[in-house]
Amino acid sequence: MKVEFLKKDVSSVSADLMVVPCFRGKIPAWVHSELVKAGVEGDFSGEKGKAYMLPVKGKPYKRLMFIGLGKEKFVELDEFRLAAAKAVRGAKAARLRDVAVWVDFSGAARHSEKDIAAAIVEGALLSDLKLAPYKKKKKEERKLGRLSIVSGLDLGPAVEEARALAESQNYARLVAVEPANIMTPRKLAEAAKSLAKEYGFGFKVMNRAEMKKKGMNGILAVSSGSAQEPVFIEMTYNAGKKLPFVALVGKGITFDSGGISIKPSKGMDTMKFDKCGAIMMMGVMRAAAEMRLPVRITALIPATENMPSGSATKPGDIIKMYNGKTVEILNTDAEGRLILGDALAYAAEAKPDLIIDAATLTGAVLIVLGRHGIGMLGTDKGVMKEMYDCGMETWEKVWELPLWKEYSEMIKGDYADLKNIGSESGEAGTITAAAFLKEFVGNIPWVHLDIAGVEWSDGEAGYFCKGPTGKGVRLVATFLKKWCGKRK
Numbered sequence: 170m171k172v173e174f175l176k177k178d179v180s181s182v183s184a185d186l187m188v189v190p191c192f193r194g195k196i197p198a199w200v201h202s203e204l205v206k207a208g209v210e211g212d213f214s215g216e217k218g219k220a221y222m223l224p225v226k227g228k229p230y231k232r233l234m235f236i237g238l239g240k241e242k243f244v245e246l247d248e249f250r251l252a253a254a255k256a257v258r259g260a261k262a263a264r265l266r267d268v269a270v271w272v273d274f275s276g277a278a279r280h281s282e283k284d285i286a287a288a289i290v291e292g293a294l295l296s297d298l299k300l301a302p303y304k305k306k307k308k309e310e311r312k313l314g315r316l317s318i319v320s321g322l323d324l325g326p327a328v329e330e331a332r333a334l335a336e337s338q339n340y341a342r343l344v345a346v347e348p349a350n351i352m353t354p355r356k357l358a359e360a361a362k363s364l365a366k367e368y369g370f371g372f373k374v375m376n377r378a379e380m381k382k383k384g385m386n387g388i389l390a391v392s393s394g395s396a397q398e399p400v401f402i403e404m405t406y407n408a409g410k411k412l413p414f415v416a417l418v419g420k421g422i423t424f425d426s427g428g429i430s431i432k433p434s435k436g437m438d439t440m441k442f443d444k445c446g447a448i449m450m451m452g453v454m455r456a457a458a459e460m461r462l463p464v465r466i467t468a469l470i471p472a473t474e475n476m477p478s479g480s481a482t483k484p485g486d487i488i489k490m491y492n493g494k495t496v497e498i499l500n501t502d503a504e505g506r507l508i509l510g511d512a513l514a515y516a517a518e519a520k521p522d523l524i525i526d527a528a529t530l531t532g533a534v535l536i537v538l539g540r541h542g543i544g545m546l547g548t549d550k551g552v553m554k555e556m557y558d559c560g561m562e563t564w565e566k567v568w569e570l571p572l573w574k575e576y577s578e579m580i581k582g583d584y585a586d587l588k589n590i591g592s593e594s595g596e597a598g599t600i601t602a603a604a605f606l607k608e609f610v611g612n613i614p615w616v617h618l619d620i621a622g623v624e625w626s627d628g629e630a631g632y633f634c635k636g637p638t639g640k641g642v643r644l645v646a647t648f649l650k651k652w653c654g655k656r657k
Contacts, residue, residue: 170297171315172290174328175269180228182319185265187230188256190249190272190289191215192241203233213237217248220255222263230269234259246280247564250292254632257296261311268293269317272324284562286324287331290316291643292632294335300346300636333459334646338639340364341445341452345624345637349424349441354392354472357421357444358400361470364451368458371405385471385515386488387507390498392473394428394481399473401512402447406457406466413656414465415649416516417454420505420528421447421472428475428501429483442637443505445624446528447472452642457649464653469516471508475501487585491515492609495585503589505530506605513609522656523552523614526606527641529621533598540626543567543641544619546603552616556648565644567618576604618645 175182179189179199189200193215196204203225204210213221217239225233236252238244253270260268270293272286280288293316318328344352344360352360358374365372377398380388385401392399402421422443426432432440447470454468482488486498488507492514496507505528516524534544543560545567547553553569560567579591579601587608591601603617623640626633 172332174325183229184269185267188234188270249288253289253292254296266314272320283327287327290331291335296632334643337452337456338642341639375401385511387511390482391504394478395474395476402470404468412465413653414521416521416524417450417468418526419447419450421470425475430502449641453645456646469512471512475504497582497585497588510609517611527618530619531599534619535622547616549614559648563643
């Protein structure tokens with residue numbers, strides 16, 4: 170879908186559909202006039218979730234669609250994303266291709282028109298994506314050709330940034346939906362290489378032999394049961410420049426069976442999404458380049474399968490990690506922290522100003538936050554406060570969990586420095602997993618995002634269809650924009 174901004178009067182815009190978001194009790198006079206002309210002024214008053222479409226004569230646009238937002242003082246910014254999704258689905262159902270959205274509240278809204286316009290673009294683009302690449306198409310897929318944001322205000326930069334963010338999130342969703350028989354670790358490396366070539370990133374990848382030479386035994390232990398070769402992907406943006414420097418680390422388990430500690434069969438098909446942390450960071454890299462952020466980034470992706478076989482790592486095995494710490498593997502299904510431990514220690518060697526990692530790390534985070542939030546833990550309170558604020562802005566919400574010293578005590582090993590689970594019962598599972606990761610970042614400021622509860626949807630919800638959501642891309646990219654702006 171092409172996205173554009175038009176600084177025009179609403180009456181001069183040519184489109185198949187003109188969409189007008191309306192607050193309850195604050196319907197613009199010209200909107201009320203159109204409702205009166207159609208004889209339906211009593212059918213729409215701006216109630217939340219209510220939409221009304223009617224044909225129009227004598228205008229360059231063919232139809233009007235009014236979307237109710239409810240009372241203005243209660244309207245969160247995310248309501249505009251949801252309104253845009255409703256408009257996209259309505260346009261598709263009516264087989265319309267060109268959609269315009271009028272954004273001009275004369276300064277009366279709680280939120281700025283720039284933020285509103287950005288939210289509308291994001292909601293429209295995210296809701297327009299279909300995730301069924303292997304379904305036989307029985308009929309021509311309905312697609313929107315153009316989205317125009319119309320206002321008398323200058324909203325062009327906000328529209329363009331929102332396009333970059335939403336398209337980068339959609340990129341992540343398209344890569345993440347690929348099944349494990351296609352998106353193997355090696356194929357993930359090829360996808361990263363293609364992205365690097367498109368945006369001019371530095372790129373290199375380590376194979377098994379190179380990782381063995383470096384002592385990345387966490388990655389090697391997890392990969393030992395799989396016929397697929399593991400890879401360690403490194404991408405760089407603005408390499409060598411004197412800019413604020415961040416390392417991004419993403420968990421890239423392309424399929425997680427649990428290994429010898431095998432998972433139940435129910436729901437195991439969703440373990441093709443255990444690579445979403447890695448792909449999220451690829452989306453962040455794309456967004457940073459699209460937005461031309463003045464930041465230096467190294468993105469690290471350890472990628473492997475976790476499978477059971479005669480060569481697989483066994484419960485009770487002890488390995489030495491990249492930073493020299495030894496780990497007793499009590500549960501082979503706690504594999505993500507092993508591959509991330511090596512990657513975080515490798516990242517810390519470069520002495521970045523900040524390390525951010527993202528992973529579908531624990532099922533326990535769903536118990537804490539359900540499907541509505543990202544578990545956040547780390548060592549820098551200021552950074553986590555900024556991440557929280559960005560979460561409320563993007564509606565990719567995060568919630569801080571504690572990392573008290575008692576949790577670090579829970580992952581001390583009996584026969585090695587560390588053990589890879591805190592307790593057999595799963596007590597404080599999300600926190601002890603983060604406590605394990607903390608052992609590998611040294612003194613570098615660090616934030617961990619456990620995205621296991623938000624990275625896929627089991628059905629259509631809001632502006633997402635069933636499948637991977639790509640959540641975290643807009644969150645981290647928005648955070649980086651603000652973070653590096655403060656460090657100039």
